[in-house]
Amino acid sequence: MDPWNSAQDVVRCTLCKTSDAPMYCEVCHINLCKDCVEKHFSDSSIVHKVVSLQHYLTTLSYPKCMTHPDQQCELHCEQCDIPFCTLCVLSRKHLGHSQVSILKTIEIKKEVLQRELQELEKSIYPKYKEMASNISVQKDDLGKISKILSTAINKHGEFWHREVDTIIKNLISKVEEMESKHLVVLTKAEDEITHTISEITKSIADVKKLLDSKDVCRVSEHKSRNAEFRRLPPKLKVSLPNFRPKEINTDQMIEQFGSLSELSLPREEQDYRLSIQGAESSTQDRSLIDEPRLITSLKRWYNYELYGVACLNDVEIWTRGGDNMIKLFNIWGDLVMSIQTKSRMRPLDIAVTLNGDLVYTDEENKTVNKVKMMNAQIQTVITLQGWKPLGVCSTFFGELLVIMNSDDYKPTKVVRYSGSIETQIIQYNDRGKPLYSSNDTKYITENKNLDICVSDNGAHAIVVVNQAGKLRFTYSGPPSTTKGSFVPYGITTDSQSRILTADINNHRIHILDQDGQFLRYIDNCHLQTPRGLSVDTKDNLYVAEYKTGNVKKIQYYM
Structure with a gap:
């Protein structure tokens, strides 16, 4: 459309695509003709709010034109990626550039926001909640298994003379140290997931506010964090140690008393991030x-x-x-x-x-x-x-x-x-x-x-x-x-x-x-x-x- 030589296209109904659309649903963010309003209200799963399109347009908060500060911007230059007003058109600014109404730009952006909100609520948020729950269960199991290990060591130690008491204490201390290290890892992972859930909750609230917002600038400036949230942390599960008792041999007491297996933990940040990548791949096996x-x-x-x-x-x-x-x-x-x-x-x-x-x-x-x-x-x-x-x-x-x-x-x-x-x-x-x-x-x-x-x-x-x-x-x-x-x-x-x-x-x-x-x-x-x-x-x-x-x-x- 040439903005200097032709009128702007009439707004068409989003549902039937053919009729003029004098109405607008502020909940679903679509244009409606009179015939389609009743059909739209038939969807009882959502409480719709249908107003006149003119009312919606007049209540939108349009940005001010950078060239003419006393004018509101109603058009958007796709090449320059900036809004501009009708006076800019008369002064032949953006001549030859591709232009659309600022309303169309916002409608496209809100469609993307709607999909973003759906992904946050239906996919990303539930996955993080499930992972937080799994870590809580692992923390409970950790305490139980640590107690079982300590009991087994003490029971085996009853058959030994006082010379082996030091060995027993050292091994129990090692169990406690392993439990402490394991607990630190699990708690850290839990804290990170809890923090991310908080961020997701905030993002959901922000997106909902934007969907109901009439502030064009705020909607336009929104940057999605969905890509960040899609990178799920691994389902952390550390292999626990076990106790392997041996027959008593006085000459080789330290070797024979038994030992604890090594605790399997990510050694450093790189190992942890590699486990994240492994978790992502394993959950999406695509042949x-x-x-x-x-x-x-x-x-x-x-x-x-x-x-x-x-x-x-x-x-x-x-x-x-x-x-x-x-x-x-x-x-x-x-x-x-x-x-x-x-x-x-x-x-x-x-x-x-x-x-x-x-x-x-x-x-x-x-x-x-x-x-x-x-x-x-x-x-x-x-x-x-x-x-x-x-x-x-x-x-x-x-x-x-x-x-x-x-x-x-x-x-x-x-x-x-x-x-x-x-x-x-x-x-x-x-x-x-x-x-x-x-x-x-x-x-x-x-x-x-x-x-x-x-x-x-x-x-x-x-x-x-x-x-x-x-x-x-x-x-x-x-x-x-x-x-x-x-x-x-x-x-x-x-x-x-x-x-x-x-x-x-x-x-x-x-x-x-x-x-x-x-x-x-x-x-x-x-x-x-x-x-x-x-x-x-x-x-x-x-x-x-x-x-x-x-x-x-x-x-x-x-």
Whole structure:
């Protein structure tokens, strides 16, 4: 619609899609025609509040225009991602930009909020409550078993002379120490879950307030925490020790009296986080299906080359193309946000961090940049000297892995960063040979088992090293692959530690297991020049098609 030469479209009924909608339900947040009001009220499971659309619109709290502070904003520029008023239209601001009514923008946002609330109440909250209950039971069992162990030791000790009393006391002390350590771990886990439940409860309350809010700014600024809450802690269960008595032998009393088995506890934070990842994988065992299924094809998101995608969550996807814009779309094809790179040159790769921020690499100014979702401000976190960043990914521990080419054709390397601090360099194998080809395009991801996976199209291979940087395997296609015909680009991994890579020239996706064994192709979904790959939390695969500008959503698991 051209806002300077045509009138705004009339508001249509959300239910029948055809009639004008003079009414609005403030509970369900939908437009209604007169014929559909009665049908809407027939749903007695909800207490509806239907008012005139005019009344709803006049009571909304619209933001003030930044250019004309005395005017309310009624339109939203999708390219600039800002609201503006009718005077801005008359002054021909945002000329040629895609525009929608601010009401439509808020309606889309509230639909997302409704789904967020449902997930919090129906899925996330009950799981945390169940885990809190399980830990409480384990704490009760811990005390009982500790008492049983102490009793068994004392009973066995009655058959010994006073010379072994010290041994008995030492072992009981060890039991108490184990109980104390175990209790600390369980209490800590319980406290963390209780705190998270409190946060979820607060988030539920906040989302409910937003759903009933008429403050456009508050609704627009809301940032979902569902992705954070989905990462469930492990169902913590520590194996308890047992007492193994032996026959009395005076010469070998200490050895013969018996011993307690070692307490099995996470040794450090890394072990604990690995157990979290293991818990997530075990609860979602997804086998491959015989025939991958195309769920949807989002047409023509770009009118030119489309290079990559990165899932922000299950309904929003970041994309990058041949220009200097990084765009966030939802799964219905609506543009949610646009970010222009600092250098005004195209980004070479994009990724999403654990807390939902966007990261992109910029070859022009040799930087890695972070975009905060809260305010869309670009922050340069890494600046390189003599090297150009290529692919980037966020690790399970919140670090960044960056693969980069040198200005003077030195071997390509992978660098791990904690913030802006370089903590690890991966460049050569055990024989001092380069792991990666020089120059050419490369992308990087981290697997659930903490392997670092690189698609090296210059070497026509996927190169996988472990967390310490030791080469695990190189994949150059199935045994029947003609040498050099495999040209990998985008790479991603799923919840089962499978590795997926885009074979752009052969128009298909390769799926490997975590040890580099070829499992199958995805070659039946009419793929055309697949380049960028990403998976959401449900392992749905998003494929960016380089030449068509389309994004395809594919299911390949049961």
